[in-house]
Amino acid sequence: MAPLLEVQDLVIGFPQAEIVHGIDFHIDPGETLALVGESGCGKSITALGLIRLLPQGAAIRRGRVLFEGMDLATASPRQMRDIRGKRISLILQEPMTALNPVLTIGRQIAEVLRRHEPISAAAAERRVVELLDLVGIVEPQRRYHDFPHNFSGGMRQRVMIAMAVACNPRLVIADEPTTALDVTIQAQVLDLLDGLRRQLGMAVLLITHDLGVVAQWADRVTVMYAGRIAEQAPVGAFFAAPRHPYARGLLGASVGHEEEAHYTTRRLAEIPGSVASAAGLPGCPFETRCPEAIPACGIRPPALEPVAAGHRVACVVEAARTGANHAAAHG
Amino acid sequence: MLRLTVDGLRTRYVTRGRAVNAVDGVSLEVAPGETVGLVGESGCGKSTLGKTIMRLLDPAEGSIRLNGRDIADLGSAALFPFRRRMQMVFQDPFGSLNPRQTIGTLLETPLKVHGLGKAAERRRRVQDILARVGLPAEAAGRYPHEFSGGQRQRIGIARALVLEPELIICDEPVSALDLSIQAQILNLLVDLKRDLGLSYLFISHDLSVVRYFTDRVLVMYLGRIVESAGHAELWRTPRHPYTRALLASVPQPDPAQRHERAELRGELTRAEAGGCRFRARCPLAFDRCAVEDPALRVVAPGHALACHLA
Numbered sequence: 001m002a003p004l005l006e007v008q009d010l011v012i013g014f015p016q017a018e019i020v021h022g023i024d025f026h027i028d029p030g031e032t033l034a035l036v037g038e039s040g041c042g043k044s045i046t047a048l049g050l051i052r053l054l055p056q057g058a059a060i061r062r063g064r065v066l067f068e069g070m071d072l073a074t075a076s077p078r079q080m081r082d083i084r085g086k087r088i089s090l091i092l093q094e095p096m097t098a099l100n101p102v103l104t105i106g107r108q109i110a111e112v113l114r115r116h117e118p119i120s121a122a123a124a125e126r127r128v129v130e131l132l133d134l135v136g137i138v139e140p141q142r143r144y145h146d147f148p149h150n151f152s153g154g155m156r157q158r159v160m161i162a163m164a165v166a167c168n169p170r171l172v173i174a175d176e177p178t179t180a181l182d183v184t185i186q187a188q189v190l191d192l193l194d195g196l197r198r199q200l201g202m203a204v205l206l207i208t209h210d211l212g213v214v215a216q217w218a219d220r221v222t223v224m225y226a227g228r229i230a231e232q233a234p235v236g237a238f239f240a241a242p243r244h245p246y247a248r249g250l251l252g253a254s255v256g257h258e259e260e261a262h263y264t265t266r267r268l269a270e271i272p273g274s275v276a277s278a279a280g281l282p283g284c285p286f287e288t289r290c291p292e293a294i295p296a297c298g299i300r301p302p303a304l305e306p307v308a309a310g311h312r313v314a315c316v317v318e319a320a321r322t323g324a325n326h327a328a329a330h331g
Numbered sequence: 332m333l334r335l336t337v338d339g340l341r342t343r344y345v346t347r348g349r350a351v352n353a354v355d356g357v358s359l360e361v362a363p364g365e366t367v368g369l370v371g372e373s374g375c376g377k378s379t380l381g382k383t384i385m386r387l388l389d390p391a392e393g394s395i396r397l398n399g400r401d402i403a404d405l406g407s408a409a410l411f412p413f414r415r416r417m418q419m420v421f422q423d424p425f426g427s428l429n430p431r432q433t434i435g436t437l438l439e440t441p442l443k444v445h446g447l448g449k450a451a452e453r454r455r456r457v458q459d460i461l462a463r464v465g466l467p468a469e470a471a472g473r474y475p476h477e478f479s480g481g482q483r484q485r486i487g488i489a490r491a492l493v494l495e496p497e498l499i500i501c502d503e504p505v506s507a508l509d510l511s512i513q514a515q516i517l518n519l520l521v522d523l524k525r526d527l528g529l530s531y532l533f534i535s536h537d538l539s540v541v542r543y544f545t546d547r548v549l550v551m552y553l554g555r556i557v558e559s560a561g562h563a564e565l566w567r568t569p570r571h572p573y574t575r576a577l578l579a580s581v582p583q584p585d586p587a588q589r590h591e592r593a594e595l596r597g598e599l600t601r602a603e604a605g606g607c608r609f610r611a612r613c614p615l616a617f618d619r620c621a622v623e624d625p626a627l628r629v630v631a632p633g634h635a636l637a638c639h640l641a
Contacts, residue, residue, distance in 0.1 A: 038509035212582030253514035256539035271511035
């Protein structure tokens, strides 16, 4: 199966600093790929780069974003406008600021439809009411005329989802879609998005910092650290045995990982230091915090190497271990 | 040894002439050395409750007792000696530190206000407290913007500790932090509790954190405590339909445990007067729930519940 989207050696930077240092990944049709990492790792910039909505000053410096026979990294602004909202749509974290406060909900969704499809105003309104119903808004006909401030956070995120799926896109990019929501609402919203993914046959790029969300709703996971990919794996393999020391550290530091853990009996595993500790060093960006670092880690950033089917890791130590196991098994 | 006993506490906000009890008749106790978790969704009143106990907000009704002495109605002068014994750590390590003060000034100010020690002693105390929370001595001369989020939360904790309080109210102390930093701060809070004999009222919306970090848990919904139990008991046998839904909503970091989540209808909204305030979202609501507000009562040793079905 050909991938729906393929990112090759993508480099994104501001004039003063490079943020994303040449990453490769792909998204298959209909799957949910989670992009995970801590603040500042470059996950949101990567997502915005895919659809060329980078903040002022940031630009794609190198690499390709292949989607439906086109390279989005070099597509014209006009081509991008035809793709955004129609073939690829975006759901942001904060639905209050993503919606226009002075337009009714219905009109904002209808605008997406009318931009991309030859459809009359009356037909667009009918379609929007159907969409509101689809995302579980009660009394959609009446709510069509409401403004964003009439909706709660969870309802606004449902509206964002309606807008995102209005033109039946092939890919929905959801950037921390539930981080601003309560946990009971989070489950409702992610279940809704997942149901629509199946129903409409679209793929989802789910950007999150929450490993619980990854385990529950993603098919594959890509872990980013300091602008590079540390590990890529199917979720089952990842949670069973993460291979990158950073991924292992994250899972160990996560309080929900061992259900019975309590402060009276077990200390949480810490990842010492902070992301900034390796700034300016030539080697692996995780080297200064890594419990397994060896001198070879300080030479250059490690390449992302396959360790099992669909499982790749950027770690010198792990690659050597896999190579040794492989040699032992086949030697 | 400090025991906090809150009884029948109400905090009222008046907006556009309409009064809303954000905290609506809460009773709770934090024993010396105990860590009590307070969980609930945004808007349930948990932060308001914390600030009212701290007397940063004025209660409308009820009592807040520290070792039996009611501080709910004390004026600021009478309250002054009690402030030392109870301190607060806030969620946002960016917004809660004055950007124009060095860390040294920021930590020394509470000591000055309370007239503790001479200048040299105060500076020594600041150095001690910095070491205690894992910051270097030279941090005293630097400004908040020079520190990362995790380090700022260490500063927030240092400021709460500098007066040697016995109880700390932590309002979402790790919610703004990245996962790898969360673990560092939680471990620090555990160490401080063990070494200094602190008790905590730990306010959080993150159930995994509360499960790990607390001895006893209070579940709050629309201004009320709806369930309270020991941490192990609560996760083993949650009894309130809201608690059950809340626990079931937490996404487990284990793909083998994917399950159909208990659908909780709707969102937190102010119910019309009378009856149980959870009934509009409750899958088990029946006619009695609409007419009679369930009181919090003990259903098993150490386990209290506000539900007609228990």
